[in-house]
Amino acid sequence: MSQYYSHDVLIIGSGAAGLTLALNLPDSLRIAVISKDKLSNCSTFWAQGGVAAVLDNTDTVESHVADTLVAGGGLCREDAVRFTVERSREAIQWLIDEGVPFTRDDSASEGSGFEFHLTREGGHSRRRIIHAADSTGAAIFNTLLACAQKRNNIELLAQRVAIDLITEQKLGRSGDRCLGAYVLDRCTGEVDTFRARFIVLATGGAAKVYLYTSNPDGTCGDGIAMAWRAGCRVGNLEFNQFHPTCLYHPQAKSFLLTEALRGEGAILTLPNGERFMPRFDEREELAPRDIVARAIDYEMKRLGIDCVYLDISHKPADFIRSHFPTVYERCLEYGIDITKEPIPVVPAAHYTCGGIVVDKAGRTDLPGLYAIGETSFTGLHGANRMASNSLLECFVYGRSAARDIVEQLPLVAMPDDLPSWDASQVTNSDEDVIIAHNWDELRRFMWDYVGIVRTTKRLMRAKHRVRLLFAEIDEFYSNYKVSRDLIELRNLAQVAELMIQSAMQRKESRALHYTLDHPRQLPVAFDTILVPPSADD
Missing domain, CATH: 3.50.50.60 (FAD/NAD(P)-binding domain)
Structure with missing residues (x-):
């Protein structure tokens, strides 16, 4: 009850x-x-x-x-x-x-x-x-x-x-x-x-x-x-900020490698051991995250590689273990000894x-x-x-x-008494597989089309896809009892649409928003403020 x-x-x-x-x-x-x-x-x-x-x-x-x-x-x-x-x-x-x-x-x-x-x-x-x-x-x-x-x-x-x-x-x-x-x-x-x-x-x-x-x-x-x-x-x-260095391992899930590693001297390298950040920014590994993430993304696409490497093994082992005990122990679980070898890393969505x-x-x-x-x-x-x-x-x-x-x-x-939730018109779902499929599709096309590097065509594709998903999600939400997965999918679809709409309005490249169709930064910066239809009537 x-x-x-x-x-x-x-x-x-x-x-x-x-x-x-x-x-x-x-x-x-x-x-x-x-x-x-x-x-x-x-x-x-x-x-x-x-x-x-x-x-x-x-x-x-x-x-x-x-x-x-x-x-x-x-x-x-x-x-x-x-x-x-x-x-x-x-x-x-x-x-x-x-x-x-x-x-x-x-x-x-x-x-x-x-x-x-x-x-x-x-x-x-x-x-x-x-x-x-x-x-x-x-x-x-x-x-x-x-x-x-x-x-x-x-x-x-x-x-x-x-x-x-x-x-x-x-x-x-x-x-x-x-x-x-x-x-x-x-x-x-x-x-x-x-x-x-x-x-x-x-x-x-x-x-x-x-x-x-x-x-x-x-x-x-x-x-x-x-x-x-x-x-x-x-x-x-x-x-949307992409953290440059998340652990790349088939069994690792969402493990971030702290930026403090680079703050204490860790370097980013290609599979052959070559450093690449000096070619992208004079601040090298300590450049802001958007620059580092784009550099990694560029090198991965240029060479067709799955990851790059973060290497702090040139520092004393005792220093590494005392300053980064969590990273050391976690990587060791996956067979990586960061005191002796580099860590495979990829960018991942990190902050809104x-x-x-x-x-x-x-x-x-x-x-x-x-x-x-x-x-x-x-x-x-x-x-x-x-x-x-x-x-x-x-x-x-x-x-x-x-x-x-x-x-x-x-x-x-x-406040005065509030009405209780009305669930009289909904039934239990027997098609939860739809939620799983929509969840996966949404996250994949956002990664492909609204990720680190964008284009107008990619954003248009994402806009079309998210509208189709919205229709399915709204129908499901209206007819079936709510669950955590359904609530989160509904919210993700809403926020995805807002992200796409915001990205389409910005006709320039600025920091985390980088588009090949508008690679230059405009001389004057403006915030992108969206107003709900009901508030704009």
């Missing part, structure tokens, strides 16, 4: 952004944090590199801002970059105070003003990446989750898949406020109703729209699709730079609805996210949204 829940704040997503917001809200509020899988199945948990922040006394806000603007291909919103970077140190201090076990640096110079080890990654001019060895995400997630579990006012609910947002407009009431969400309980198969004074989307990105990705299975653009259907604008969804349009408090176009983390579009990343700025964005905007919610509390009452 379906359940009815009431909370002050409903947070959809259990990663860094969602937990940060929950922990920065008062103990007096009733908070629900829901996750579609187990709580740890989020991109945060798998993040290896670290968090970019101005921490060393030899570093400056201006330097971090300048590096981010350069990496962003002229499309970052400088006010958003400055807002984030200026709050980086206090965000890191909050994490330290919460108990995150960042790696310390016993050899730090007296003038550095910081006791933790800092590494350097692509696009950064300084060492400013604070980390916990090479499993920073797990260290942060485990710490924040433990803190949340100690709070009696925070209800952590796993195996819950959000289906759609509930708004005043959808219910035929006056106004456009977001009131709650319908959520599938995977354990019971029932759709529960959640109402809340404030709803926060912290659902991560949409990299699962591509065939090859470094992300966990759940990154299906759920928040972006739900917000779009509810009437929110989205921005810059043509900019665009998302739901928000302000500095994480507010969307709908009153009561916030979006934070990778699902949002703040303007921080521009046309290419700089390494390790993503976790920083989660903490800064999570804390900012929490402050705004606290300020709004006196003005917002609990």
Whole structure:
């Protein structure tokens, strides 16, 4: 039997952004944090590199801002970059105070003003990446989750898949406020109703729209699709970052090789051992990710090879094992000793730079609805996210949204009762094979046609294919009971269409969006903002 829940704040997503917001809200509020899988199945948990922040006394806000603007291909919103970077140190201090076990640096110079080890990654001019060895995400997630579990006012609910947002407009009431969400309980198969004074989307990105990705299975653009259907604008969804170095092995699934490897001297080579990055960029292996990913893609296509190689074996074995224990152990499981041999790598979809349009408090176009983390579009990343700025964005905007919610509390009452989910007109499906086939087809044509290198013809093909899929998915959704696979497929198709539409509107090549039909960059940069039909009437 379906359940009815009431909370002050409903947070959809259990990663860094969602937990940060929950922990920065008062103990007096009733908070629900829901996750579609187990709580740890989020991109945060798998993040290896670290968090970019101005921490060393030899570093400056201006330097971090300048590096981010350069990496962003002229499309970052400088006010958003400055807002984030200026709050980086206090965000890191909050994490330290919460108990995150960042790696310390016993050899730090007296003038550095910081006791933790800092590494350097692509696009950064300084060492400013604070980390916990090479499993920073797990260290942060485990710490924040433990803190949340100690709070009696925070209800952590796993195996819950959000289906759609509930708004005043959808219910035929006056106004456009977001009131709650319908959520599938995977354990019971029932759709529960959640109402809340404030709803926060912290659902991560949409990299699962591509065939090859470094992300966990759940990154299906759920928040972006739900917000779009509810009437929110989205921005810059043509900019999808492909991480240059994911492990290429038939038994490995979505294992990313941290950029810190290249920060500590790893080089990229062809099968014959020849380095190739110096031919593409003077920054060599430390060039921004879009440049490195395109270089790898070019060499693979030029030579007809399945992968290139990442080699750090020239470094001392003890150094490698101490700095990259996770990478070392994981590769060893596949018979690769990174202290003695190079690692086969390929690019894979990694990060969604665009998302739901928000302000500095994480507010969307709908009153009561916030979006934070990778699902949002703040303007921080521009046309290419700089390494390790993503976790920083989660903490800064999570804390900012929490402050705004606290300020709004006196003005917002609990919504009136909401109608339960109506499943009276649907039946159990006996054709789930359709979902599997559509899922596979969508991810394959997005990889082939809307990937690292694009053309107008490829985008037109993708547009035609996604419209045909939409028709099948809508029919299936209207007639059969919902499942996780169906919900995610519906969301993936929606986000894929938005990505294609955004890519077709950009008549230039800029950072992550590279098209052979418009190879030059226009002199003036503009964001691609899409407005839902209902909001544009």
